[in-house]
Each structure stands twice: as C-alpha cells, then as structure tokens.
Amino acid sequence: MAPSPCAVCQTNRALILRPKNHQKLCKPCFISVFEAEIHHTITTNNLFHRGERIAIGASGGKDSTVLASVLKTLNERYDYGVELILLSIDEGIKGYRDDSLETVKRNAKQYDMPLTILGYDELYGWTMDQVVEQVGKKGNCTYCGVFRRQALDRGAAKLGVRHVVTGHNADDVAETVLMNLLRGDLPRLSRTTSIVTSTPSIVPSSPETTSHTNIKRSKPLKYAYEKEIVLYAHHKNLDYFSTECLYSPEAFRGSARALIKNLERVRPSAILDVVRSGEDMAKLVPGGNESCGNGCGGHATIVEEEEGGCGSSNGRTSGGEMASMEKQLTQTEVAAEEGLEVEITTAGTKPPNPPDSDAIPLVSGKKGKKLKGPPHGARKQPAKQTMGQCARCGYLSSQEICKACVLLEGLNKNRPKNSIEVSYDNPEESAPTVNSHEIKCTIVTQISEVEKTKGLIYNS
Amino acid sequence: MSAASSEDVIPITVEFSGGLEMLFSNQRKLDFSIAAKDESGLNSNVAFLVRYLCDNVMKDPRKDLFVLDDTVRPGILVLINDADWELEGEDKYEIQKGDNILFVSTLHGG
Numbered sequence: 001m002a003p004s005p006c007a008v009c010q011t012n013r014a015l016i017l018r019p020k021n022h023q024k025l026c027k028p029c030f031i032s033v034f035e036a037e038i039h040h041t042i043t044t045n046n047l048f049h050r051g052e053r054i055a056i057g058a059s060g061g062k063d064s065t066v067l068a069s070v071l072k073t074l075n076e077r078y079d080y081g082v083e084l085i086l087l088s089i090d091e092g093i094k095g096y097r098d099d100s101l102e103t104v105k106r107n108a109k110q111y112d113m114p115l116t117i118l119g120y121d122e123l124y125g126w127t128m129d130q131v132v133e134q135v136g137k138k139g140n141c142t143y144c145g146v147f148r149r150q151a152l153d154r155g156a157a158k159l160g161v162r163h164v165v166t167g168h169n170a171d172d173v174a175e176t177v178l179m180n181l182l183r184g185d186l187p188r189l190s191r192t193t194s195i196v197t198s199t200p201s202i203v204p205s206s207p208e209t210t211s212h213t214n215i216k217r218s219k220p221l222k223y224a225y226e227k228e229i230v231l232y233a234h235h236k237n238l239d240y241f242s243t244e245c246l247y248s249p250e251a252f253r254g255s256a257r258a259l260i261k262n263l264e265r266v267r268p269s270a271i272l273d274v275v276r277s278g279e280d281m282a283k284l285v286p287g288g289n290e291s292c293g294n295g296c297g298g299h300a301t302i303v304e305e306e307e308g309g310c311g312s313s314n315g316r317t318s319g320g321e322m323a324s325m326e327k328q329l330t331q332t333e334v335a336a337e338e339g340l341e342v343e344i345t346t347a348g349t350k351p352p353n354p355p356d357s358d359a360i361p362l363v364s365g366k367k368g369k370k371l372k373g374p375p376h377g378a379r380k381q382p383a384k385q386t387m388g389q390c391a392r393c394g395y396l397s398s399q400e401i402c403k404a405c406v407l408l409e410g411l412n413k414n415r416p417k418n419s420i421e422v423s424y425d426n427p428e429e430s431a432p433t434v435n436s437h438e439i440k441c442t443i444v445t446q447i448s449e450v451e452k453t454k455g456l457i458y459n460s
Numbered sequence: 461m462s463a464a465s466s467e468d469v470i471p472i473t474v475e476f477s478g479g480l481e482m483l484f485s486n487q488r489k490l491d492f493s494i495a496a497k498d499e500s501g502l503n504s505n506v507a508f509l510v511r512y513l514c515d516n517v518m519k520d521p522r523k524d525l526f527v528l529d530d531t532v533r534p535g536i537l538v539l540i541n542d543a544d545w546e547l548e549g550e551d552k553y554e555i556q557k558g559d560n561i562l563f564v565s566t567l568h569g570g
Contacts, residue, residue, distance in 0.1 A: 004547065015543040024547065061569055062478070171566075230478060230537060230566045231544075242479030242568040257567070261534035 008033070015235075019225050019268035027235050034232050038220055039074050045195050047165075047218045050081035055161045057152050058086040058115070060103030063167030065240040066229045067221055071165070072111045085159065086111075089151045090119040091144055092127025096246050103241035110239065118155040120147055124404070126411055128247070134411060137247050143411075144247075146403045150395055153215045161215075168219040171226035171264075174271045175256045177278030182256075190282040193275070195222050225271060227264075469493035470504065473560045474513070479568025480536065483520045490517065494555065506538065507531070507551035509561065526563075535567040 004014045004024050012026030018033075025033060042048060056071065058064040071084055088104045090097050101117060108115035121127045124147055132140045156164045173193060180189040191197060198216045221229065233240055263270040389395065390402035397403070474490045481488045498508040510532060514523055525533065531551060532538055538545040539562040540553055555561075 003543075013543070014547060015539075017544045017546045027542075059569075062566075226566045227537060230564055234477075234539070234562075234564060235542075242477070242565065244479065244482065244568060258534070261567070265534040 016228075016231055019227055019264060020272055022268070030228075031232065031235060034224070034228055035070055035073060035077075038070050038224065039078060041195070041223055042074065042080075042220055045218075047196065047220060048080050048082050048163075051083075052163055053083045053085065053159075053161045054163045054165055055085050055087040055116075055152075055156050055159060056113075057164055057166040058088050058104045058107065059167075060088070060100035060107065060241040061167070062230055062233050062238075062240045062242065063169055063172075063221060063226075065103070065107060065167075065238050066233050067165065067167040068107055068111050068113065069236065069238055070232075071220065072113070084111075084113050085161065086113050086115040087152065087155045087159065087161075087164065088115065088117045089148055089155065090117050091148070092120045092129055093246060094129055096243060100241040100243060103239060106239055116155060116159055118151060118158070120151065123147070123151055123154055124408055126408070131411065132247055134414070140247055143407050146407055150402075150404050152217075153395070156215045163216045163218070165218050165220055167221055169221045169224050169226045169229055170271050170275050171257075171260055173219070173222055173278065174274035175260050177274050177281075178256045178259065181278075181281075186281075186285045189278060190285040193278040193282045195219055223272065223275065225268075468496050470496050470555055470557050470559075472509075472555060472558065474509070475560065475562040476564075477562065478537075478565035480526070480563050480565040482568075483518060483522065483525055484513075485519055503554045505551060505555060506540070506545065506553045506561065509555060510551065532563070533567075535565065537564045537566060538562070539564065 006012045006014045006026035006029050007023050008025060008029040012028070014024035015027050016025045016030040017023075018025060018030075048054065054071075056064060056068050058068060068084070068086065074080065075082055075084060086104060086108050088101060090101060104115060104117070107113075119127070121130075128140065128144055131143050135143065152164050152166070156162070176192040177189060180186070180192060196216060196218045198214070232238075260271060260274075263274075388397060388400070390397040390405055391400050392405040393402060395402045395404065399406075401409075471491070471493045474492070476484050476488055484490075494504055494509060494512060496504055498504050510527060514527055518526060526536070527533060538550075540548045541560050542562075545551070545553060
C-alpha cells in the first residue's frame with residue numbers, strides 16, 4: 001500500500017487511522033488532535049474551575065497514565081489554573097497492585113504531582129488478599145468494586161479534595177451502556193453515561209468541611225477511544241503498566257468488552273454511537289436526574305456506589321457476565337414473568353433471580369461459569385431511589401446501611417455474604433465427591449480459624 | 461533440512477506490549493528471521509507471521525487471547541513500523557526486511 005500523507009499537515013506520513021472518522025494522521029498531528037479533543041470535552045462540559053484541587057484516580061494503567069499526562073499538558077497549555085494530585089488505591093493484592101503502584105510512583109515524579117496511596121486495609125481493615133482468603137475467588141470482585149468506589153471518595157475527602165477524575169474511556173462507557181441495557185437497569189444507565197457525577201451531601205446544615213459525601217466525579221476521557229489512548233501512550237512513550245488482576249484474569253473474555261471490540265472491528269464508529277445512544281436514552285429515563293435537586297448543577301448526576309467492577313480500576317464487568325446474563329434471561333423467560341423485571345423489584349416481592357437457585361449445585365465440584373460478578377439477589381431498585389446516608393459511615397446510600405458496610409459486617413462477623421462464595425473457597429472444590437456436610441464442616445473450621453486471627457476492625 | 465540462504469528468510473523485530481507479553485513468556489522484544497515464502501509459496505505476510513507466532517513462539521495454551529477467528533483478536537493493535545496495520549493492508553501486508561511489528565493489547569487493565 002502506498003503510504004498516505006497526514007490529513008492535517010499534508011506532509012508527514014500518516015501512522016494513525018482514527019476509529020471515529022477514519023482520518024489518517026501523522027504522529028504529531030494525532031497527538032495534538034487527541035489533546036485538543038480532551039480540552040474540548042473539558043471546556044464544553046465546564047469540568048474544571050480555576051483554583052480547584054483535582055485528584056486523578058491513578059492505577060498506573062494506560063487510561064489513568066494518559067489522563068495524568070494529558071491533564072498536566074492541558075493545564076499548562078491552556079492555564080486551567082487547577083492543582084492536580086494523584087490518588088491511588090491499593091486493594092492489597094500482592095503481586096498485582098505492588099507493581100502498578102511502582103509505576104504510579106514513577107508517574108508522580110515524571111509529572112511532578114504529589115501522590116497519595118490509600119490501602120483497603122487502612123480504609124476497611126481488610127486487604128483484598130484477606131477478603132479472598134475468606135470468601136474465595138468467586139464473588140470477591142463485588143467486594144473490590146464496592147470498596148473501590150468508596151475508596152476514591154474517602155481518599156479525596158482525606159486530602160480535602162472535592163473533585164476526582166477517572167480514566168474511564170469511550171469503550172468503558174459503551175460497555176456499561178450495553179450492560180445496563182441488557183440488565184434493564186435504566187437508572188444506572190442514566191448515571192453511568194453522565195460525564196459528571198456527584199455525591200452531594202444530603203444534609204444541608206452540615207458544616208463546610210469536606211466529607212466523603214460531596215465529592216464530584218468526572219471522566220475527561222469519556223469520548224476518547226481506548227485504541228487512541230493506547231496509541232497516545234505508545235507514541236508519547238508514556239510509562240504505564242498493564243496487568244491482569246490475579247483474582248479476575250481475562251476479564252475481557254466473553255464479556256461485553258469482547259462485544260464492543262468486535263463491533264469496533266466491523267464499524268469503528270460504533271463505540272461512540274453506543275455512547276451517544278446511551279446518553280440519549282438516559283435523557284428519557286423518568287426521574288433520572290430529578291433527585292439531583294439543588295445539590296448539584298447542570299448535568300451532574302447523583303451516583304451511588306457501584307457494585308460491579310473487577311481487575312482494572314475502571315470498573316469493567318467481570319468476564320463471563322454476558323454468558324451468565326444470557327442464561328439468566330433464558331431462565332427468566334422460562335419462568336414466564338410478566339412485565340418488566342425492573343418493575344418487579346420495588347414491591348418487596350422476591351425478584352426473579354434464577355442464578356441464585358444454582359447455589360447448591362455449585363458446590364458439587366463443577367467449575368463451570370455458573371455465577372460471576374455481583375450476586376444477582378441484590379438487584380437495585382428502579383427510579384424511586386431516595387438518597388440518604390449510611391447510618392454507619394455516612395456514605396451516600398439509598399439503603400440505611402451502605403453496601404460497603406453490609407459487606408464489611410459480613411466479613412467482620414466471618415460470615416460471608418452468601419454460601420456460594422464460601423463453597424468456592426473450599427479447597428476441595430475440584431473434588432466431585434464433596435457433599436454439603438463436609439462443606440459445612442469446612443465453613444465452621446474456617447470461621448473459627450479466622451475468628452482467632454481477626455478482630456472486628458472497622459474504620460469509619 | 462538444508463541451510464536456508466539469506467534470500468530465503470527475512471530478519472524482523474516483533475514486539476509485544478500492553479500485557480500481551482504475558483502470553484509470550486514475558487518477552488517484550490524478539491529479533492528473528494521468518495521464511496520469505498509462506499506455505500503456498502507466496503511472499504510472507506502478517507497473517508503468516510501471526511500463524512508462525514502462534515505455532516512456534518507462543519507457549520501459552522490460551523491462543524484465543526491472541527488470535528480469534530483466524531485473525532488477531534479484536535482489541536489488539538498491530539503497528540507495522542509504528543503505523544496502524546489498517547493503513548498497511550492489515551494481515552495482507554507483505555513483510556519486508558528489517559520490519560518492526562508491534563502487537564499492543566488494549567484489553568488488559570491497569
């Protein structure tokens with residue numbers, strides 16, 4: 001193929017083919033166009049205010065590294081007048097987060113930004129290694145996701161920062177749009193497509209001190225293709241770290257992620273199309289933004305704790321979720337439920353959640369992908385959520401006790417949230433002869449062992 | 461096997477990054493020579509290189525994390541001498557002496 005010239009400068013050889021519009025660009029023009037578009041996203045959405053201190057949720061991965069690099073560049077080029085700091089969450093997974101935190105430490109030097117690393121152990125009294133030791137490798141992503149969601153807010157509050165930016169990209173948003181559509185979770189569809197979300201304080205009389213209930217979140221890379229983020233990092237020689245969470249490897253296998261990438265292969269503009277469609281649908285969600293009241297301005301949407309998330313810090317869905325959802329949908333069909341699933345969950349009636357009924361067979365040694373990701377029993381409510389504060393920790397929650405505190409209570413009582421997770425922790429899981437009696441014994445033994453070693457720890 | 465003369469092979473550099481190196485025994489960069497002609501006697505192209513990597517270099521059994529439906533898995537970028545392979549004819553690109561071919565995964569997390 002004859003080399004094509006850059007569509008912008010018409011001189012250099014084009015090296016990049018832009019997925020969104022098939023534009024062929026040379027390296028310098030690509031870098032400047034990429035940066036200009038992020039700048040455009042920031043200015044048209046009024047993401048930043050002069051004098052604002054902003055924490056970048058940094059994992060050492062491609063997205064947050066590119067975010068830090070681009071924000072530093074733009075802050076200097078366009079004089080935003082914001083102060084940027086790095087905030088990293090250490091889930092406490094040996095051999096995984098250790099290495100990526102080293103990358104964040106180097107980034108802190110490279111970009112001359114102060115860095116704070118906050119550990120799950122510090123925040124919750126549990127590292128993910130300890131959680132997995134107790135609940136097993138299945139279902140631990142729920143803990144990690146719920147804890148991480150709050151961790152950035154808590155970290156920001158600790159630093160006296162009211163705004164956290166994350167590296168969520170267009171692929172991430174498109175993925176969550178699809179997942180929420182398939183789940184029929186319209187309120188969450190509305191929340192996750194928002195470029196700015198906030199967790200405003202519900203108590204107006206609270207003093208001016210920063211608490212973790214009024215942290216603003218934004219996603220400056222929301223319209224940036226993952227492909228271009230990786231290319232930007234490559235062409236700018238950025239120092240980033242790629243890894244797989246040890247507890248959720250190959251999260252992209254058979255997930256909505258794979259679907260998104262296949263769509264992109266067929267029609268690259270599909271990713272942004274899905275994002276835009278998600279935004280348009282979100283506008284139609286009744287009550288989507290009404291609960292915002294006067295606590296937040298413009299397009300900010302209240303966000304409650306997410307329950308998903310695994311591996312990477314950007315809250316991807318766990319692998320096999322598509323498969324398990326497909327199964328769930330089939331079973332729901334079989335159950336011949338009338339009306340929409342979303343409408344059922346309000347009424348305190350038991351929602352149809354067939355995968356839970358598989359709980360018992362799981363212990364029979366089958367290693368099949370029966371149930372992954374968050375337990376489906378805890379389906380969220382539709383539009384009528386009323387936001388309050390967790391009675392224990394004060395975090396914004398639609399429940400009396402927030403999800404993290406519920407999970408923690410289970411952990412601290414050495415009583416895992418449900419039996420599925422425990423059964424997977426059984427070292428004999430691969431032995432097909434395990435019966436329920438043996439499992440009960442294992443649980444009892446585990447509990448008493450853990451009780452010996454662990455007290456009831458909780459920092460609020 | 462007769463010793464291959466220098467016309468029969470093409471020296472190239474292959475790099476893996478973005479997490480893909482984990483599938484290739486943590487090797488980030490490989491310098492080696494590939495046959496100038498593929499199985500059917502045509503000039504070796506990227507498709508042939510990918511097959512070669514799968515069969516001869518990749519020890520990890522999870523081939524589908526690199527190749528899916530006979531082509532590089534969606535989500536893995538291929539850069540030929542720093543240019544997107546889509547600008548070069550994708551897997552039909554005929555390998556030239558000294559080419560640098562980089563496979564970058566966008567699928568792995570941070």
